[in-house]
Amino acid sequence: xxTTSRPHGAPDDASPGSLRERARRAIEEQxxxxxxxxxxxxxxxxxLGYLPYEAVDEVSLRTGSSVxxxxxxxxxxxxxRFTPPARHSVEICWxxxxxVLGAQPILQGLVSHLGLDGEGDTEDGSISFKYNTCLGVCxxxxxxxxxxxxxxxxxxxxxxxxxxxxRAADVEQSA
Amino acid sequence: xxxxxEALAKxxxxxxxxxxxxxxxxxxTGLMGEAVGALEVLAALREAVGKAGVEATxxxxxxxxxxxxxxxxxxxxxxxxxxxxxxxRPEQVETIVQRHVVGGEPVTDLALASVDSNxxxxxxxxxxxxxxxxxxxxxxNAGEIDPTDIDQYVARGGFSGLDKALTSLxxxxxxxxxxxxxxxxxxxxxxxxxxxWGFLAGNPAPRKYILCNCEExxxxxFNDKTILESDPFTLIEGCIIAGYATGxxxxxxxxxxxxxxxxxxxxxxxxxxxxxxxxxxxxxxxxFSFDMEVSLVGESYVAGEExxxxxxxxxxxxxxxxxxxxPAAYGVWGRPSNINNIKTLSYAPEIVRRGAEWFSGIGTxxxxxxxxxxxxxxxxxPGLVEVPFGLTVRDVIEGxxxxxxxxxxxxxxxxxxxxxxxLPAEQFDMVLDFDEMVAAGAMFGSGGLIVCNEDxxxxxxxxxxxxxxxxxxxxxxxxxxxxxxxxxxxxxRIAAGKGRSGDMELMxxxxxxxxxxxxxxxxxxxxxxxxxxxxxxxxxxxxxxxDGAPSLGTFVGPKSTRRGAQxxxxxxxxxxxPDFVMHIEPAAPAGGAE
Numbered sequence: 001x002x003t004t005s006r007p008h009g010a011p012d013d014a015s016p017g018s019l020r021e022r023a024r025r026a027i028e029e030q031x032x033x034x035x036x037x038x039x040x041x042x043x044x045x046x047x048l049g050y051l052p053y054e055a056v057d058e059v060s061l062r063t064g065s066s067v068x069x070x071x072x073x074x075x076x077x078x079x080x081r082f083t084p085p086a087r088h089s090v091e092i093c094w095x096x097x098x099x100v101l102g103a104q105p106i107l108q109g110l111v112s113h114l115g116l117d118g119e120g121d122t123e124d125g126s127i128s129f130k131y132n133t134c135l136g137v138c139x140x141x142x143x144x145x146x147x148x149x150x151x152x153x154x155x156x157x158x159x160x161x162x163x164x165x166x167r168a169a170d171v172e173q174s175a
Numbered sequence: 176x177x178x179x180x181e182a183l184a185k186x187x188x189x190x191x192x193x194x195x196x197x198x199x200x201x202x203x204t205g206l207m208g209e210a211v212g213a214l215e216v217l218a219a220l221r222e223a224v225g226k227a228g229v230e231a232t233x234x235x236x237x238x239x240x241x242x243x244x245x246x247x248x249x250x251x252x253x254x255x256x257x258x259x260x261x262x263x264r265p266e267q268v269e270t271i272v273q274r275h276v277v278g279g280e281p282v283t284d285l286a287l288a289s290v291d292s293n294x295x296x297x298x299x300x301x302x303x304x305x306x307x308x309x310x311x312x313x314x315x316n317a318g319e320i321d322p323t324d325i326d327q328y329v330a331r332g333g334f335s336g337l338d339k340a341l342t343s344l345x346x347x348x349x350x351x352x353x354x355x356x357x358x359x360x361x362x363x364x365x366x367x368x369x370x371x372w373g374f375l376a377g378n379p380a381p382r383k384y385i386l387c388n389c390e391e392x393x394x395x396x397f398n399d400k401t402i403l404e405s406d407p408f409t410l411i412e413g414c415i416i417a418g419y420a421t422g423x424x425x426x427x428x429x430x431x432x433x434x435x436x437x438x439x440x441x442x443x444x445x446x447x448x449x450x451x452x453x454x455x456x457x458x459x460x461x462x463f464s465f466d467m468e469v470s471l472v473g474e475s476y477v478a479g480e481e482x483x484x485x486x487x488x489x490x491x492x493x494x495x496x497x498x499x500x501x502p503a504a505y506g507v508w509g510r511p512s513n514i515n516n517i518k519t520l521s522y523a524p525e526i527v528r529r530g531a532e533w534f535s536g537i538g539t540x541x542x543x544x545x546x547x548x549x550x551x552x553x554x555x556x557p558g559l560v561e562v563p564f565g566l567t568v569r570d571v572i573e574g575x576x577x578x579x580x581x582x583x584x585x586x587x588x589x590x591x592x593x594x595x596x597x598l599p600a601e602q603f604d605m606v607l608d609f610d611e612m613v614a615a616g617a618m619f620g621s622g623g624l625i626v627c628n629e630d631x632x633x634x635x636x637x638x639x640x641x642x643x644x645x646x647x648x649x650x651x652x653x654x655x656x657x658x659x660x661x662x663x664x665x666x667x668r669i670a671a672g673k674g675r676s677g678d679m680e681l682m683x684x685x686x687x688x689x690x691x692x693x694x695x696x697x698x699x700x701x702x703x704x705x706x707x708x709x710x711x712x713x714x715x716x717x718x719x720x721x722d723g724a725p726s727l728g729t730f731v732g733p734k735s736t737r738r739g740a741q742x743x744x745x746x747x748x749x750x751x752x753p754d755f756v757m758h759i760e761p762a763a764p765a766g767g768a769e
Contacts, residue, residue, distance in 0.1 A: 031442060032468045034427075036490020042432050042471055063490070076492040076649075077473025078733075079432065094732060095394030096589060097551040097625050099639045108731055118731065131733055133476070133643055134394035136434055137210040138549065138623070139242035139557035148435075152210035 020054035022047050027062050037063050037073045041080060049085045086121040086128040088166050091145045092159075094131050097138040102155075106142055107131070109156040110163065126170045127163065179452050179460035180338040187329035194327075198231035198276045200224070201249040203318055205404035205436040206397070207238040207558075212265070213246035219265035220248065223272040231276055237405020237440075239318030240559035241305055244287050247318070255279040256294045261287030305556045305575045310537060310545050313521040314561045317405035323443040325451055328408040334453060336528035337412050340419055341461045344527070349420040350376055353523065355531035357543035362388060362479075362516030363591070363620045365542075365609040374503035375421040375513040383423035384512040385414050386488070387520055389430045389437065390472060390479035393592035394643065395623030398547040399517035401559055403430070403437035406521075407444035411467060413520035415458060416527055418465045421513060426467040428517075429484055431474065442469050476593070476647035480695045481514040483649065494651040495695035516621065518547055538564030542608045546619065552589075552626035555580040562607070569603040572626060583628040587711070589636060590625075591618030593643045594700040596707025597633060616707065633712040634719060635727045638666045640704040642732040648697060655698025658689040662705060669716060672724035679709070679716065 014020050026047035027040045040063060044055040051074055060070045074080045092098075092107050114122050114129055121128045135143045140152025146162050200220060204213045217235065224231050239247060244261030248271060251257040258281040260271055267285055274282050281294050288300040300306060311317070320327035328334070340349045354369030375383055387410060391399040402410060414426040428445075430438050445467050448454040456464045470488050472478045478493035485507040487493040506512020522544060526534045535543045542564035548571055551557045555577030562571060568588065572578065579585050588598040595618045598605070605615055612619050627636065645659035662685055665678050686702025693699050709716055718724060 032470060034468060034470065034488075036488075038473065038487060038490040039471060040490075042473065073490065073492055077475055079474045093394075094639070095643070096593065096636060096639055097395050100552050100625060100627055100631055100636065104728065104730065108729070111731065119733065133474070133647070134392065135210075136206050136391075136397050136400050138395050138397055138551035138625075139207065139559075140210040140245075141551060141557075143210060149214075150206060150210035 018054075019048060019052050020058060023052075023055035023058045024062075027058055035063070037065055037070055038077075041070070041074055045080055050081045050083060052082070052084075086125050087170055088126060088147050089128045089130065089145070090147075090163060090166070091130045091132045091135065093133070093135040093141070093143045095134040095138070098142040101141045103142040106144075106154060106156045106159050110159055113160055113163065126167050177338055177342055177459045177461060180334060183325075183329050183334070183451060183453075183459075187326040190326040191330035194232060195251065196253055198229060198253070199234070199251040200231055200276060201234045201236045201251075201318070201321075203238050203245060203247045203249075204235040205237050205440075206400060206434065207242050208246050209436065211245050215265045216246045216248065216263050216268060219268040220272065223269045224276065227272055227277050229272075229277050234321040234324075236320065237317050237322055238401055238559070240314060240401070240561070241287075241303070241556070242558035243305075243556045247287065249290070249318070250275045250281070252276065252279050256281055256292040257290040258282075258292075258294060258297065259287045259290060259300060260285050304577055305558065305560060308566065308570065308575060309561050310563050311561050312525050312534075312537075312545050313402060313409065313518055313547060314405070314559070315525070316409065317401065317559075320406065322405055322407055322440045323447060325408065325444070325447040325453070328406070332528065333408055333524070334412055334459075336524035336526070337415055337419075337453075338459060340416055340527050341459055341463060346376070346420055346422060349416065349527060352527055352531045353420065356522075356526045356534040357531075357541070358519065358522055358526060358534065359542065359609060360516060361518035361547070361621065363618070365619075368515065368519055371503075371515070372417060372421050372513060374501070375423065375511055378503055378511040380511045382425065382510050383421065384507050384510055385417045385421070385423045385426045385520075386481075386484065386507065386512055386514040387414055387426060387428040387517055388479060388481075388484060388514055389428060389517045390476075390484065391517075391621070392431065392476035392479050392647070393621050393623050395551055395589065395625045396549050396592060396621045398549050398559060398622050400430075400434055400437045402517050402521050403428075403441050407437075407441040408448070409521045409524055410441070410517055411444060411448055411454070413523035414467060415454070415465050416523045417513065417515065417520060419458075419463055423513065424465060426465065427488060427507070428467065428469045429478075429488060430469060430471060431478075432471040433474070438469060438471065445469065475649070476643075477649040477695065477697050480697065483695065484514065485512065492649070494649045495697075497694065518622075539606070539608050541610050546607050547622050549623045550576045550626065551623070553579050553581070553583070553585070553628040553631070554626040564607050564609075566607050567603065568598065568605050568607065568624075571607070572603060572624070576626065579626075579628050581628070583630060585626065586629045586631060587627050587633065588624050589627065589640070590623065591620030591703075592623055593640045593647075594696065594703050595620050596703055597636075597711055599711045616710065632727055633708045633715050634666075634670055635730070637704050637708045638663070638670050638727075638730055639732075641666055641701075642730065644697070644701050644704070646733050648701075652693040652695075652698050654689045654692035655701055658685045658698065659701050661685050662702065666705070667730070669719045670727040670730070672719055672726050674720045674724075676720075678720075 023044045026043045040059040060067045137143045142154045202217045248260045248263045286297045290300045358368040359365045389399045472487040475493045477483045478487045482496035483493040502512045545561045585600045598617045641663045645663045648655045650656045689698045
């Protein structure tokens with residue numbers, strides 16, 4: 001049996017500020033002259049934080065590829081996600097240098113501190129926790145990034161306190 | 176000399192003088208600085224300079240390579256000494272501004288080193304342990320210039336190599352310079368660059384590509400990104416020279432998405448080149464035209480492989496292609512292409528400017544020029560060093576790197592990236608040389624040297640490397656896709672002290688099949704880290720088979736390969752699939768109910 005759950009029926013929202021409109025603009029405003037499925041997906045995710053159906057559909061329209069061809073690319077690269085991310089991002093490097101200098105205790109400590117069982121989003125929607133194979137700052141291992149800002153020479157205590165600072169600011173903002 | 180270059184050089188010289196006529200403060204931002212608080216230092220600096228009301232230039236530069244001393248603030252004052260301050264904290268900035276920028280007197284107790292000047296009680300920059308013995312060619316401008324300011328690059332001799340090639344060398348002569356210099360590829364394979372360029376030059380197609388590879392997924396290697404964020408112009412000039420020598424019309428710089436500082440700075444530098452007639456129609460006013468752009472790729476280690484890279488530039492999954500046809504015949508979008516590592520291309524400007532003989536005079540007979548080594552791990556001075564080939568590993572690790580920082584003995588190096596191997600401390604007298612290292616079973620690779628002391632377990636590190644390789648297998652060839660998972664599974668068992676008899680032989684057998692049955696180096700070399708670790712530290716593996724062998728601790732990595740089916744029969748979990756994708760459900764077994 002073959003089923004497809006591609007949304008049909010009601011025309012989706014194309015007003016300014018809608019997901020579709022934002023994706024369309026991001027795809028059109030790419031800085032490099034060469035536009036491909038991959039470059040468009042990266043641009044759309046940079047804008048939206050994830051790839052909703054509207055973004056994939058826009059990429060397919062702009063590049064003349066089918067939705068399934070676009071999905072083939074999107075599903076290959078681990079940096080794409082298909083559900084809205086949490087409000088903040090925390091990444092940890094588990095590459096060899098970071099591993100040698102103690103990334104595992106930090107990683108495992110944070111997983112349990114955040115109440116997760118690995119990579120993923122916290123239940124309160126405040127933090128998306130992600131593993132990274134190399135953040136590119138090996139001299140400053142163990143390395144992490146908090147809301148895309150790099151932080152080196154990490155310890156578990158420091159990591160937990162940064163996470164808590166982010167959460168406190170998050171609570172304040174939403175209050 | 177072209178008129179265009181003459182005008183550019185004249186303007187640049189005037190700018191350079193103007194920069195030095197008032198205080199000039201350079202802060203190493205970029206990835207290396209950002210990770211240890213350079214942005215906070217920069218903000219404090221802007222505030223302090225504004226408050227002091229002094230007319231000073233503040234520039235963001237790349238890294239000097241002395242990452243242990245980041246954040247580094249470099250203060251020049253007219254008619255005074257130039258000093259670099261290391262490990263600067265925001266609260267120290269005010270003192271530096273008040274006493275050095277305003278008062279003209281260096282703060283000696285915060286100083287790391289003096290540059291081009293002598294200050295009592297402060298070492299000169301080139302006398303620092305990490306700088307002694309370095310020969311800087313590709314990194315000549317790192318930490319010295321604003322990576323987005325074309326005038327600063329030109330003022331330090333930039334684009335004179337290109338100008339020389341365009342005005343006084345034919346394309347063949349330019350190619351010969353590269354051939355005669357003995358330059359070999361710095362991405363890992365060490366193939367002679369001139370010969371490679373010759374393949375492309377020999378193809379008469381009208382549109383050809385030079386691809387500059389900064390995928391740099393090797394954990395432990397960060398030299399390509401550092402070149403781009405410290406001095407992207409040198410890569411651009413090298414790429415244009417490659418285009419001229421081979422008759423190519425387009426250059427593409429290929430960088431992993433997410434490393435914002437190298438991406439933004441390279442884009443800004445390319446734009447500056449277009450604005451100043453260095454790129455685009457008629458380069459420097461000559462009949463040669465060349466275009467360049469940046470292409471981004473998602474997270475994929477295999478994208479660094481040359482044919483997978485072309486797939487990614489075309490916007491597809493980064494999976495390797497069959498070869499032949501080779502890239503010089505059929506490359507990106509089916510057009511002839513040449514792929515070089517960032518480091519390789521960054522040598523070209525100086526080779527053309529100073530001549531092939533100058534370059535081949537550095538290093539050893541078969542490995543000419545310099546090696547750019549990335550030091551990390553258990554080492555006193557982590558960072559980046561550019562050294563002539565011919566030095567020993569010990570010179571680099573114990574001399575420049577300062578050895579182990581905590582009084583422990585050094586045990587081994589991990590080199591050559593996640594598909595490389597280990598080099599035990601007994602072999603640190605090995606000479607840096609492509610061929611000698613390969614003959615001895617080591618690999619220089621792209622230059623990442625991860626230093627490990629006696630407390631580190633080889634079995635544990637090997638497990639991490641294999642976990643990386645397993646996750647990064649693109650999934651195209653099943654011996655690699657399944658084999659890496661299988662080897663990881665066995666290693667997990669061994670690390671837990673639950674190895675079964677025959678496990679070592681089984682891993683080897685899987686490795687042999689991967690070598691024979693995989694299209695690209697990822698699968699072919701996938702068993703390398705295990706083979707190398709077993710060769711030098713076999714007893715550590717054996718000890719894991721003893722009764723009551725300890726577990727080396729759990730290793731938590733990514734849950735799935737995300738690249739298709741795994742060994743255990745898992746399929747990617749439904750939750751990662753968005754609901755708009757077509758799901759094909761297996762047909763119900765004939766005969767109905769179970």
